[in-house]
Amino acid sequence: MNKRLTPKIDAACKRDLRQYTIGYVLAMILSLAAFVIVWQGLVAGLTALAVLSVLATVQIVVHFHYFLHIGLEKSHRDDLYLILFTVLIVALMVAGTIWILYDQHSRM
Amino acid sequence: MSAQTDPLYPGMTLEAADRDSHDAAEPVIFGFWIFLMSDLLLFAVLFATYAAMSTHGQADAPGPRELFELGSIFIETMLLLGSTFTFGMASLAMKYDQGAGAVVFWMVVTGLLGAGFLGFEISDFYQFAVIEGAPPQASGFLSSFYALVATHGLHVASALVWMVVMFVQIAVFGLSREVKLRIMRLALFWHMLDVVWVGIFTFVFLFGVVQ
Incomplete structure (x- = not known):
């Protein structure tokens, strides 16, 4: 990415970039899934609350891992x-x- | 904790391009984590109050189901998620020494996304409080709703102010060690606000519509 970087640091940079991208894609999928479940009414009642809670918990773990x-x-x-x-x-x-x-x- | 080559603290480290700042970062970053966790406790109490009020405290005012419009909440979610990614790009530009221009560019993109988020949120509040006749004083549910969501919004707004202050500092001092450490803390703050938003869009808005 930058001419001044040594190959080793360049590789680290690519790895970090990949981490952020993976985190972003995962978070996007999890958010979308939560909204689609509600919009489409795929599950209802207590099951819906349980599924949404699990999705949110996984997304929070994804944020802590990939962004924080x-x-x-x-x-x-x-x-x-x-x-x-x-x-x-x-x-x-x-x-x-x-x-x-x-x-x-x-x-x- | 000192003689090791591993990153000394979690988060975006400065190891690669700036070893001295990397070592200086450890105590301030850990201290900032303590602040973040105490801030999280504040949100936890607001969430707990909301959880109780949203089911028992609706009185005669509109409830979550009549009020919430998921379309704008979805847009807000995407804006904030995008801004978390672009702040990551700013952190990378800083870590790998790609110059102040790249850092400022990504932070400006982040700030614009954050401002867009706030714009949608304020328009939501206007819609609820003025057009649909559901101001904070109408019921316990609404009081706790505005308290929780607006506290998050206020955090985003103060992060935007912080961002502007960082632009001024970059212009005056360049990317000095102190400035880098402050941007790293701002990055943690910004990412943490997105974590809180995940809780809000799930437990407030999606739960409110499902119930």
Whole structure:
């Protein structure tokens, strides 16, 4: 891509470019799938919610992997732990809030 | 964590073209990740509030099904996804030393896509609040809807301001180490906003239409 780059760095550049392109195509497919499912009414009710949740979760993982470059490598562990801990806190808060409020609602 | 040749932090590294900046990046990038995660907690609470309100708090106001129009949400999704890819191109141009021109070009494309996203979102809000008679104060569902979606929009708007500030800094300082590190953090912020949008278009708009 650039004359000043050595062949090794040039190869790394192509690899990075490929990563972004793969991520973009995957994210595009997953988003499209979610919208098409709703537009075409392919699945309904609770199944639809489950399928959409899975699609969103996969897409979020794709974004973290290809765009935010979070991986399982040793050097990424600190950040991975930070993210996983945040996911735990988020899950507790969201699930807890929904649980309590739905429970309360069903008693009113 | 110091004596290794692996990237020292996740994200777009500067290893290839600028080893010194690469080493300087580790603490600031990790610190920015901590900010990103606390920001994510803010969104999580707004999501939880919305989840409860969207089913129990509709009162007599229009509900998600009557209100949401998926066409513009789809366009917004594509705009934001495209902008994430173009910011990736800006990061690559910076990493492989292709000059400030290439970096600025891709960031301008990103900024335009982001501005397009905001334009569609504002027009959605106008459509809901003014034309369809569903302003934030009409029901708990609408309050939490505007709070969640507009908080995301506000983040996008502040990222655009940040982008303009970076253009000024590139013009004044060139692609110095500090400027590169700031652009790297902006890139993380921008990619993270797209992650939050995946949650919004799925759990707010698609769920709202399906239910």
